[in-house]
Amino acid sequence: MENFVDETTRQATRQWTLAQPAVSAFISSVVRDFRDRDDVLQNVAVAVVESFHAYDSNSPFIPWALGIARRQVGLYWRRRGRDPLVFDDDAVACLAIAFHEEAQTRSAKFDFLQDCLGSFDGRAKKLLGLRYRDDMKPAAIASETGMTANSVAKALQRIRDQLRACIERKSLEASVP
Structure with a gap:
């Protein structure tokens, strides 16, 4: 059977698999409805794969993916209209930075776990x-x-x-x- 996944898609999938928990947590922090969270997360995953060609592999992937998530959350809020608990762009940006820092900490702890094992x-x-x-x-x-x-x-x-x-x-x- 032929392999229909090209190397770029394979790399995007690998990177996304590592970033997905941080991106999901970020989205969950700003989108209350669980069905909407799933939709936004799916839109982010599609956008990550579709725009992976623009990703600079010399830069950390998680902040890049969180940037895409910020844009998708913004699109979600614009489509949804006014909501009394919508965060402004600065608050969403601060949350994205916090989730990136947390993901870095978890990644370092995973490296330490490997060393300790x-x-x-x-x-x-x-x-x-x-x-x-x-x-x-x-x-x-x-x-x-x-x-x-x-x-x-x-x-x-x-x-x-x-x-x-x-x-x-x-x-x-x-x-x-």
Whole structure:
């Protein structure tokens, strides 16, 4: 079977997949009706793919996508007419900036998570793989490893606590100039 997706569309889709949670959260913050939110988000996705040729790959993608979302939200509000809770353009711009900054923080924490996961070996690495890669529950992991379900659950909790502490430590180290 032929592949009908060109490389540009593939790249746009990859970038959109990473940006979509931040864009969706931004839209949700300024559009109250959930059906309208879905419509606006869909319009943003289409606009991102259609205008991806204009995207400068040397620039961060999320702010670019949020810019398109700002324009789509503006179009939505103009089509909808007057609403007593409509944000002005400056408020929408501030929200877009805040969502971009939050997305950057989450992206950095994901990078820290990858680093922290690399520090585990042996039993901890096996337990993490069984739980999160293979999506096994503690009882199934217990059968696989010869541990009790309770000891698996406790070990996973300790590992998650260690991961959280590692991510927080790396975040603090990164924020110190």
